[in-house]
Amino acid sequence: MADPGVRISAREAIALVCDTFTEHELGEVPPAGDGPLGWEGYGAARDRAARRTGSAESVVYGDATCGGVPCVVLSFEFGFLGGSLGERTGDRLEAAYALAREHRRPLVSLIATGGSRMQEGMVALGQLQRVARASVLLREAGVGHLAVLRDPTTGGGWATLGAGADVVLALPGAQVGFAGSRVRPPGADPAAYSAEGQLAAGQVDAVVAEHALRDTVAFWAGALGGGTGEAPEAAPVPRALGPDVRLPRSGWDAVRAARDPGRPRAAAYLDDYFTRREPLRGDRCGGDDPGMLCGVGLHQGRPVAYAAQAGTATRPAGYRTAARLVEFAGRLGLPVLTLVDTPGAANDAEAERAGAGAAIAGLFGAVAAARTPVTSLLIGEGGSGGALALAAPGRTWATPDSYFSVIAPEWAAAILKRDPSRVAHTADQLRLRPQDLAELGVIRGIVGPAPH
Incomplete structure (x- = not known):
């Protein structure tokens, strides 16, 4: 008051x-x-x-x-x-x-x-x-x-x-x-x-x-009105945003497109998809990650739960909040939409002390055990397991300006003791472009913009 x-x-x-x-x-x-x-x-x-x-x-x-x-x-x-x-x-x-x-x-x-x-x-x-x-x-x-x-x-x-x-x-x-x-x-x-x-x-x-x-x-x-007891229809896949919808020619082109500061981020996708949304914040363990946007929105008049990475390194509180969101949606019969966009999980000492590994494991488990359908869209960076934890197995799509990789090309080159000049070549070898991911069966397809 x-x-x-x-x-x-x-x-x-x-x-x-x-x-x-x-x-x-x-x-x-x-x-x-x-x-x-x-x-x-x-x-x-x-x-x-x-x-x-x-x-x-x-x-x-x-x-x-x-x-x-x-x-x-x-x-x-x-x-x-x-x-x-x-x-x-x-x-x-x-x-x-x-x-x-x-x-x-x-x-x-x-x-x-x-x-x-x-x-x-x-x-x-x-x-x-x-x-x-x-x-x-x-x-x-x-x-x-x-x-x-x-x-x-x-x-x-x-x-x-x-x-x-x-x-x-x-x-x-x-x-x-x-x-x-x-x-x-x-x-x-x-x-x-x-x-x-x-x-x-x-x-x-x-x-x-x-x-x-x-x-x-x-x-x-x-x-919160209560479901029918039957599994709801899956949330439709959002359209791709942004003026440039061409597929990248090389792996490094894909990385640069995903890291472009002008690329549409989670908030833009959520605003485009929902007519209204209200937040669910916090992990109920003392933490809140502003880089993980969770809540419920109205899409074509139907409530849909969402968890969206906002392009930052995801902290343990973010993973716990997303897991809470998926469990909440399952109990109440709401479909779930997740937007994947992170360079990876936060890996600083504070994140480790806050239980990064357990928090990521918790989200993997929540998505795997989800009682309602989860629809996932990769909208930018897909950095290793920190991104994969939010992606639905078998129900993940990608935008043209995104990539998914087992590890960032720079780190892969460093681990392989390669000269920094070979980072772009390493990106190609990782086959991280959207079209590579589709060919490998990692994603179901690549989304485009809405037809004019």
Whole structure:
């Protein structure tokens, strides 16, 4: 929110994103007196919270539509004991997940919570296990979950409902973190506990201004709407961009064309292919690689998941984010488009410490195990295994201004102890041109521009 100090109610949050909302009531039996711990004054505090907020608990839920898409929406009431999770909250959360699963409707969680309710002790903390189980069942059913992080989103609410969602949006300036403001280490950097800090750390997909939230939630509600259970049709291959579509005469010509700074890059291809797209950012392990563009876009009115290398050396976080994207698409029945364009995997010491090998292996495995069709287009440099990891076996095409090689010609010449003057000859020997790749069966074909 523009001013995170001003906290809106659960129903005000629902009004921000929903066209319609029909609240459900469970008719739960409230905790007797001062609750399971006999916490003095707890019963009176609950009664005051209920009168003040008009809510019987810290969560409301029900059927809704977002952008015309039927959804199940749950929203936290921070004014009810800080939006804390107690046993009755767990009842409502579990019911909301079950409703979404039963009707195969995406779940939209509007979160504002300080964590588990101290006045119920371990009974309250145990609700996190119920939420985790409900989340697993929702994923197994192939139903999507979108979380919107309001201010604050901390403790177990962040560690289960928030961080466990398929897509995580946050409002600007929202406090987001496992540790709330009163329990952090002295001198802790407050930026690390903000929506913007979590975005930079790869934990949040986008920070969305309040005025844009309704439209963004509607987009994701449509994308997460749940598949039919059948494999979708593969995404069509994009057309080639750029004015020069001639095939290279030599291997070195192919390398120079792919390295041309004026060549169309991933962003241009994505803009040409999609009428709209929204990002999925971060590897959920503390990293975000701006050179790996991931998200979901609309192509001819149909949602398609995409992972696109932007021409830079791909970092471990990029491979993990792409693997997350492929797995996400498989569960939700979305076809996948990948755009291959990298000189290779980042090979500096930091990349090695961040697990480059394991991250690349993870993406190879995700593509190999993909449950929905993956369409790949080589649009520039195809540098060794760092590029191949993003390419679909048997479903990869290439543009005329691209190349794919087991190793860069310069490195091949160096390993073979050849004079630098023989790099161009080495490029020819590697047979890395698009037409060579087609002849070798490495790619299915070479794409051209759209007919005029």
